[in-house]
Amino acid sequence: ISKMSVFARWLTALLLLVFCSRVVSGQISYSIPEEMPKGSVIGNIAQDLGLDLKRLKSGKARIYTGDSTEYIELNREKGSLLIKEKIDRETLCAKMTPCALHLQLILENPMELYSVTVEIKDVNDNAPSFQKNEIRFEISESAAVGARFVLGRAVDPDVGINGLRSYSLNPTDNFALDTQSDVGRIVEMVLQKPLDREKEARLNLLLTAFDGGEPRLSGTMNIRIKVLDVNDNAPIFTHNVYKGTVTENETKGTKLTTVSATDNDEGSNSHVTYYISDAMDSSVTDIFIVDQYSGDITLNGQVDYEKTNHYQLHIQARDQGGLSDSCKVIIDLLDVNDNKPNIDVISMSNSIPEETKPNTVVAMIKVNDQDSGANGQVHCTINDDVPFSVNSPSNNFFSLRTEQELDRERESEYNITVLCSDEGVPSLSSSASLRLLISDVNDNAPVFERRSYEAFLLENNTPGLSIFRVKASDADSNQNARVSYILDDSAVNGVPVSSYVSVSADSGVISAVRSFDYEQLKDFYFRVKAQDGGSPPLSSNVTVRIKIQDQNDNAPQVLYPVQTGGSVVAEIVPRSADVGYLVTKVVAVDVDSGQNAWLSYKLQKATDRALFEVGPQNGEIRTVRQVTDKDAVKQKLTVVVEDNGQPSRSAVVNINVAVADSFPEVVSEFSDFTLSKEYNDNLTFYLVLALAAVSFLFITTVVVIISVKIYRWRQSRIFYQSSLPVIPYYPPGYADTGVTGTLPHMYNYDVCMTTNSRKSDCKYSTLGGQSVLVMDPSFSETLQRAMKEKSLLEDADSPDLVRQC
Known part of the structure; x- marks a missing residue:
């Protein structure tokens, strides 16, 4: 019968179930009867809140109850609230009405909070x-x-x-x-x-x-x-209701109030004793006791305002005859600020990117203080050294938000201390530490250690030799900070720079691709790009200059005198030559640079060392003493040209010197002269041809200039032009130096000009006093007049013309 009555009561309550929902500022309420079976549907919260089922899944919707008891669960697939555990209203709320469960529906990405109230209706099951x-x-x-x-x-x-x-x-x-x-x-x-x-x-x-x-x-x-x-008289209380107050956490033995009853009987029938009614719950009788003789009601246990704020006792007064009376005692509790705020982090982002916009919610916190009034009013703050703020979107709920833009390179993580204090006196507080990581965004380009690089490399290097290393750093982290080095596309003397050097993508080591020659390439520039591994990647460039350092890998080269294989070229020194007479000059060059190209000259061998010496710096060979008739006609000198490299390199030149006053004497001593006759004839021909061409151009230029001057001054002049051919004369058997393009130093040019006479002579003389080049006197006079007229013009340079003549 009992089971059937319970079932009947449950069935009646279920038939009377009315589902009602309303959404007001993020709040919704439902009403259900108690004792509903596990799995029963409370309501479709997604439909009532106007939420999409996809939003429940993407937002990781969940129900937050605030304590360990979970009677209700959320079905994300259908958006329904279900009974997770059978609810007994009497166990949950006792006599409290209305009885309701207060839940929160929490969504993430972005965070949303909805309050849900489920009212539990009573069913007659007791x-x-x-x-x-x-x-x-x-x-x-x-x-x-x-x-x-x-x-x-x-x-x-x-x-x-x-x-x-x-x-x-x-x-x-x-x-x-x-x-x-x-x-x-x-x-x-x-x-x-x-x-x-x-x-x-x-x-x-x-x-x-x-x-x-x-x-x-x-x-x-x-x-x-x-x-x-x-015994015909019962005890009577002086008051029907007694009241008392006590602060929570009061010590045991505190007197609360005193009840009193009187009995008009005499003797033992008038003796009154006091009892707490047996009908009271044991939870009350354990907290309060009454002295059966005095009626004093004292505190016997611990009272907590947060559990109940008042107690009601029923006291009996009984005499010896069994007569009794009863009264009510109401004990009111006063709240004491004895509870710290309880901080519960219901949602927290462990990591956010540094590009997160301000006012982004990173944590949702619920703070509960069981005290009442000002003792239960809570406000929260955070430490000042973090770019975050905390505010309260609803009662007892606080959100932690970003206050400004974040920079992971400046601060990669934050330890945020949330301090929540109530308004009691003295105030109680609790704190919670939150650790928030800032994830990296590729917002920093690689930076080289230097603005530019300069390296030195010895020529004749081995291909593949590491020259030096460039290094760049990136303030980002992980893949965004992984730097790769790339050789920028460019050219050196029209050749791609990749043909000269290479760069390691990982280490930035620059290596030579080929062997370099200082004499061909002294330095070159190129650019290296450092690129990070972000998406999109960021990069920066740096200029690198490679300087090739010289090595002493080239021996000196003698330009003069030219060494010929089939003839004997001799320098002629007259026997009348004084001390210091310039015999010839050894001209040599070294394509190296620096001290590797510093040349010194040394006389290694000589037929007569006492007659000649060589200048160690300029290579000039001069006589040391007066030439005498006893000196041999044929003199052979060996000069060593040496550079200053380490080790040094050298070249040797042999010079034949003829000590004689006449050319036949020279020929007789140097018997192999005939071997080079064909060579000398060809050389003489080309020299005569070149001299004739130069003379013709010079005379033509002079004639044109003089003609222009005559036209301007409108004066008639008679010009005499010499018809004598210019015939150069070379002594037999004596050859020019060839590649130098100049005649030997023993040929002298003498220009003699006289005033007021039309006679001037231009001589080309040899040591024998033979004149080989003679200029007509009439041409000399004409030239003199032309120079005088040209001096009147600003743009003329007559001295240069005279010198050229």
Whole structure:
């Protein structure tokens, strides 16, 4: 019958279930009966909030209850709220009405918070019950009609219409229930008819308590009455209601209030004792005690305002004859700020990118303080050295947001301390530490250690030789900081730079691709690009200059005198030559540079060392003493030209010197002259041809200039032009130096010019005094006049012309 009644009550409540939902500023409410089976649907929260099911999945929707008890769960696939554990309203809320579960629906990316209230409606699943199944009284037969007897009260955990509604007493011959008292008070039995111990010494009554549910449930208690004689007055309390106050966490033994009752009887029948009603819950009787003789009510346990803020006691005053009276004692609790704020991080981003915009939510925090009033008002702050702020979007909820742009290179992580304090006196506070990592974004290009690089490399290097290393660093991290080195496309003397050098993509080591020759390439430039591994990648360039350093890899080269293989070329020194006479000059060059090209000259061998010396720096060969007739005609000198490199390189030149006053004497000594006759004839021909061409051009130029001058001055002049051919003369057997393009130094040019005479001579003389080049006197006079006229013009340079002549 009990199981069927419970099922009937549950079925009735289920039929009366009304689902109602409303969304107001992110809040929604549902109403359900208690004892719904596990898995029952409460409502479709996605539809009621206007949310897409995809949003529930992408936002990782979840239900937050704030404690370990989870009665309700979320079905993300359907967006429905389901019963996770069967809910007993009496266990959850006791007598508190309305009874509701307060939940939060949390979505992420972006974070959203919705408050959900689920009201639990009572179902008549509990029958009224008495604490005791039987109660006994000893009542004097002299008890007056109207005497009252406390029976206790029934307890029904249900509330509202399902709670305790009425009592009935059977039989009702002598006693009846007090109909004027409310159901919540202790039931009292009133004597309606005087007792007669001789007729009936013991009475058995049945007290029944009924609730108002459908079907109606009830509970019973047996009343055993023993009729006594005499004692016809019951104790009476001075007040029906007593009040007292106590602060929570008060010490044990604190006196709260005192109750007092009087009995008009005498003797032992007037002695009154006080008791806490047996109908009170054990949780109350353990906290408070009453002194049975004095009526003092004291604190016997710990009281907590956060659990309940007032207590109600029922005190009985009983005399020796069994007569009693009752009163109510109300104890009000005063709140003390004894609870710190409780910080609960319900959602937290462990890492955010450095490009996160300001005012982005990175954490959601719930703070709860169980105290009331100002003691429960909480405000939160964070440490000042972080670019974040905390604010409260709703009651007890706080959000941590970015306050400004972040830079991972300046700060890669933040330790944020959230301090929450209440407004009590003294104020209590709690703190929580949050660690937030800043993820990297590729916002920094690689930076080289130097603005430009310069390296030196010895020529004749081995291909593949490492020259030096460029290095760039990137302030980013991981892949964004991985630097690769790339050789920029460019050309050196029209050749791609990659044909000269290469760069390691990982290490930045620059290596030579080929062997370099200082004499061909002294330095060159190119650019190296450093590129990171970000997406998109960032890069920077640097200029690199490679300087090739010279090595002494070239020996000196003698330009003059030219060494011929088939003839003997001799320098002629007259026997009348004085000391210091310049015989010839050794001209040599070294294509190396620096000290590798510094040349020194040394006379290695000589037919007569006492006659000649060579200048160590300029290579000039001069006579050391006066030439005499005793000196041999044929002199052979060997000169060594040496550079200053390490090790040094050298070249050797052989010079033939003829000490003679006539050319036949030279020929007779150098018998191999005929071997080079063909060579000398060809050379003479080309020299004569070149001299004739130069003379012709010079004469033509002079004639043109003079003609222009004559035209300008409009003066008639008679010009005499010499028809004598210019015939150069070379002594037989004497050859020019060839590649130098100049005649040997022993040929002298003498230009002699006289005034007021049309005679001037231009001689080309040899050591024998033979004139080989003679200029006509008339041509000399004409030339002199032309120079005088040209001196009058600003743009003329007559001295240069004379010198050229």
